[in-house]
Amino acid sequence: MLCLGCHAIGHELLCGTCRRQLVTAGPRLIADCIVARPAFRHEGLARALIHDFKYRGVVRVAALLAPSLAEFLPAGGRLLVPVPRVVARHLRLGIDPGFELARAVGRLTGMPIARVLRPPVWRANHAGKQRRRRAAVAFRPRAQPPPGVILVDDVLTTGATLESAVRALGPGVVGAVTATGAGV
Ligand SMILES: [Zn+2]
Numbered sequence: 001m002l003c004l005g006c007h008a009i010g011h012e013l014l015c016g017t018c019r020r021q022l023v024t025a026g027p028r029l030i031a032d033c034i035v036a037r038p039a040f041r042h043e044g045l046a047r048a049l050i051h052d053f054k055y056r057g058v059v060r061v062a063a064l065l066a067p068s069l070a071e072f073l074p075a076g077g078r079l080l081v082p083v084p085r086v087v088a089r090h091l092r093l094g095i096d097p098g099f100e101l102a103r104a105v106g107r108l109t110g111m112p113i114a115r116v117l118r119p120p121v122w123r124a125n126h127a128g129k130q131r132r133r134r135a136a137v138a139f140r141p142r143a144q145p146p147p148g149v150i151l152v153d154d155v156l157t158t159g160a161t162l163e164s165a166v167r168a169l170g171p172g173v174v175g176a177v178t179a180t181g182a183g184v
Contacts, residue, residue, distance in 0.1 A: 001013070003015040003018055004018075004049060004052070004058065004060060004061060004064055005018030005021070005045050005048070005049065006018055013060060013063060013064040014064055018045055021044055021045040021046075022040045022045060022046050023040060023041040023043065023044070023046070024039075024040060024041070025037075025038040025039065025040055025041045025042075025180065025181040025184045026038075026181075026184050027184070028156065028159060028181065028184050030159050030162045030163055030166060030176060031159075031162075031163045031166045031167070033166070034162075034166060034173055034174065034175050034176060035074065035175055035176070036151075036156050036159065036162055036175070036176040036177070036178060036181070037072035037074075037175070037176070037177050037178070038155075038156045038177075038178045038179070038180050038181025038184055039065060039068035039069050039071075039072065039177070039178070039179055039180065040065075040068065040179065040180050040181075041180065041181065041182075041184065042155055042156075042157075042180035042181055042182040043182075046179075046180050047180065049061050049064070049065075050097075050154060050155060050179060050180055053095075053097055053100075053154070053179075054093070054095070054097050054154060055093060057093065057094055057095045059095065059100055061179075062097075062100040062101050062103070062104040063104050065101065065104075065179045066101065066104035066105045066107070066108050067108060068179075069101060069105050069152070069177045069178075069179065070105050070108050070109050072177050073105075073109065073111075073150055073175070073177060074150060074174050074175030075174075076147075076148055076174045076175075077111070077148050077149070077150040077174050077175060078111070078112075078146065078147070078148030078149075079111060079112045079113065079114050079145060079146070079148055079149060079150070080102040080105055080106055080111050080112070080113045080114070080150050080152050081102070081113070081114050081115070081116055081117060081145060081149050081150065081151050081152065081165075081169065081173075082096070082098035082099040082101065082102035082103075082113065082115060082117070082151075082152045082153075083098040083117060083139075083151055083152065083153035083161060083162065083165050084096055084098055084099065084115070084117050084118075084119035084139075085097060085098065085119060086119050086120055086121070086122055086123045086137060087119055087120070087121045087122065088121060088122040088123075089122075089123075090119075097153075097154040097179075098152055098153050098154055099113075099115065101152050101153075101154060101179060102152040105152060105177075111150075114143075114145050114149075115142070116141055116142045116143050116144075116145045116169065117139045117140075117141065117142065117165055117168060117169070118139060118140045118141065118142050119137070119139060120137055120138055120139070123137055136160035136161065136163075136164055137160075137161050137164055138164055139164050139165050139167075139168040140168055141168045141169055144169070144170070144172070145169060145172055146172065147171075147172040147174070148172065148174055149169055149172045149173045149174060150173075150174060150175050150176065150177060151165050151166070151169075151173060151175070151176035151177070152176070152177055152178070153165075153176065153177075153178045153179075154178060154179050154180070155178060155179065155180050155181070155182065156176075156178040156180070156181035156182065156184065157181075157182045157183075162176050162178075
């Protein structure tokens with residue numbers, strides 16, 4: 001198979017040289033109550049892999065990163081809840097990265113997946129004089145899940161998306177894992 005990073009022929013999803021370029025990220029507190037654990041820093045090769053995953057539909061990136069997410073699953077977690085992509089983007093880009101990651105982690109760990117977050121249809125932009133700033137995504141619950149929810153998302157940036165997910169699902173959330181994190 002081809003290395004997802006440098007496209008050299010080999011036996012693994014990522015060759016040793018590329019794997020050594022991934023940098024471990026630190027945890028971050030979300031909504032003052034749960035810890036989000038990104039697997040890698042959102043820079044360099046990790047950033048390129050996530051770009052291929054989110055915008056070019058390279059689904060194998062989920063299988064590549066899943067073992068690293070699985071390492072960070074919090075104690076007390078019983079089910080994986082993917083943070084869904086805004087509907088309009090999912091339709092346009094043909095992939096829901098949070099769900100693909102959750103599915104890959106679920107395959108590894110045997111943990112069930114519950115798609116209980118309802119995404120907004122599109123993401124509004126705040127019209128500004130100089131620049132447009134993106135509004136935070138607001139999720140609604142489809143159902144109230146049992147305790148032990150682990151949120152699964154692709155990239156942790158400001159944390160606003162995960163905060164919205166925590167608000168929607170309430171105290172049953174015990175933690176979050178993401179593929180990469182910016183500024184962590
Ligand atoms: Zn490589």
